[in-house]
Amino acid sequence: MKNSIKQIGQGMTEYIIIVALIAIAGIGAFTFFSDGMKDQIGNVTAELTGGAADTATTASDAIDGEKGATMQTYKGQN
DSSP, X not given: OHHHHHHHHHXXXXXXXXHHHHHHHHXXXXXXXXXXXXXXXXXXXXXXXXXXXXXXXXXXXXXXXXXXXXXXXXXXXX
């Protein structure tokens, strides 16, 4: 019976270690890409509020090659 309890505890410990490593990797990735993500979130916010994004490459550039496209550009294109 004691072996069963030790195995359960060992499995839980391994699970906690794996979760901690995944969390550390996520934090590292977020830190590495944070500047780019801030820029993209800012661009999306600006586009959704009707303004123009500040950086040269936006989602609308990738779709149709237009620079400075806003939500007004796509109004009525359904």
